[in-house]
Amino acid sequence: MTYCVGMMMDEGLVFLADSRTNAGVDQINSFRKLTLFERAGDRVLVLLSAGNLAITQAVIAILKRRLDAEDGTGNLMAAKSMFDAAELVGEALRFVYARDARALKDHNVEFNASFVLGGQIRGEAPRMFSIYAAGNFIEATDDTRYFQIGESKYGKPIIDRMIxxxxxxxxxxxxxxxxxxxxIRSNLSVGPPLDMVLIKTDTLSVHHHVRINVDDEYFQTIRIRWGRALRQAFADLPDPPFA
Amino acid sequence: MTYCVGMMMDEGLVFLADSRTNAGVDQINSFRKLTLFERAGDRVLVLLSAGNLAITQAVIAILKRRLDAEDGTGNLMAAKSMFDAAELVGEALRFVYARDARALKDHNVEFNASFVLGGQIRGEAPRMFSIYAAGNFIEATDDTRYFQIGESKYGKPIIDRMIxxxxxxxxxxxxxxxxxxxxIRSNLSVGPPLDMVLIKTDTLSVHHHVRINVDDEYFQTIRIRWGRALRQAFADLPDPPFA
Structure with a gap:
C-alpha cells in the first residue's frame, strides 16, 4: 500500500508521500510516488499516486511522454488551469483502463489507482484535486483542506485536529x-524514505523538495518527541471514575 | 459501521463498543453491540459485534436461545473453555450463513460480520478471540493484546503506543x-452512546459495566483535554528545518 497526503493552506501547499510498495509481504520495494512538474514562474504541479503500481506508473509515463508531444495534446505543461490538468490525469487513467482493464480482470486484479494533484498555474490560485480510478475527480475547497490516498485512516485524526x-x-x-x-507505526505496508514538497502560494515554484530517509534527524526527532509527548499527555488525563 | 475494541492485560479485560449503525447515511440508528454473558463466580463473557446488523443480531439471538436449550448443545454458559465458546460463536455464524448467504447474494449484500469474544471461565486464564465471518478465529497472545473490529484504523495508533x-x-x-x-471525530458512522465493560482477572464477574452517553462528564473531559494536550504537544514539536 501507500500513504500520501496533500494539504492546501492560504500560505501554500504541502505534499508528502511514502515510497513502499508491496505485492504480498514478500515482495517489498521502494518507488517514488511523488512526481513534480515545474516550470518556475509559470506553474508547479505535484502528482501523488496510490494503488496498483503498474497502473500509476503507466499514467505517469503517459503524462511525461505527452510533455514532448508535438501538437501539445494532453500536455500538463500546456494546461490552462489546474482543472484542465486534473482532466488530463483523468484522461491518462482512462487510456490505461482501456488498455489494461480487461487483462487485469482476467487475472482477478482490481483496477485500483488514485491520485492527488495539486499546484498552481499562473493566473489562478493554488488548487488541489483528488482523482479516482474512473478518472473523475473532486476539488479541495475552503471546507476541505486536504486529501489523502492509500492507507489514509491511521493518520487522519491528527490532520482533522490540526490543519x-x-x-x-x-x-x-x-x-x-x-x-x-x-x-508507519500501525501499517507495515507504508514506509520510508518519504518525499516532501512545499509550495508557497504565488511563487509558482517549489519552495522545498526533500527526501526524508529513515535516519533523517528531524523526522527522528518528531517521532521520538511525539511519542513521548503522547505518553505524557495520556498519563496526564484523569483516570476513569469507574475503574 | 461500528468501532469495537477488546483489550487483554494481566490485570484484566476491557471492552468498548459504539452503538451507531447505518444503512446509508439517511438511516442511522442506535443498537447495542456489546453483549454480556455472566454467571458470577463461574464465568463472564463479552461479545462485541460488527458488520451487517441482521447477521450479528441473528447470531446473538441464536446464542441466547441456546442458553435455554434442554440438551445444552451450543450453550455458551456450558462451554468448558473460552476456546469452546469461540467455536460456538463460529458455529452460530455458520448457521446464519447457511440460512441467509444465498438470499443476501441475490441482493448483492456481502455476508459481513465479525466478533470479538473475551472473558474468563473458571479453571482457565482470561482469553480473547477475534472471530471472522467464516466462523474461524484467532486468539490474543502475549504479543497481541487487543482486537478491534469495524472502523479500526483511526483509533489503532494510540493503542499501539499505549497498551x-x-x-x-x-x-x-x-x-x-x-x-x-x-x-468518532474522523468517521461519521461511529457514534455514542458507548458501552464499556471491565473485568478483573480471576474475579469471574463484571467489575464495571457502564453506558457512556455523549454528555457523559468523564468522556467529555477526556475529549476536551486530549484535544488540548495534542494541540499543545504538536505546538511544542520543533518546526521543520526546511520550511
Missing part, C-alpha cells in the same frame, strides 16, 4: 510528518 | 475511550 486554512506551511509539514509517523 | 500486558485496567479504559474519540 485549517490558516495553518502555516511549517505547521502543515510537521503535521504531515506526524500523520505519516502514526501510519 | 502493554502491564497496563492497568484504568489505563486501558482511558486508552479505549481516547481511541474511540479519535474514531
Amino acid at each position: 485549517t486554512a490558516t495553518s502555516s506551511l511549517k505547521e502543515a509539514a510537521k503535521c504531515a510528518l506526524v500523520s505519516m509517523d502514526s501510519t | 502493554t500486558a502491564t497496563s492497568s485496567l484504568k489505563e486501558a479504559a482511558k486508552c479505549a475511550l481516547v481511541s474511540m474519540d479519535s474514531t
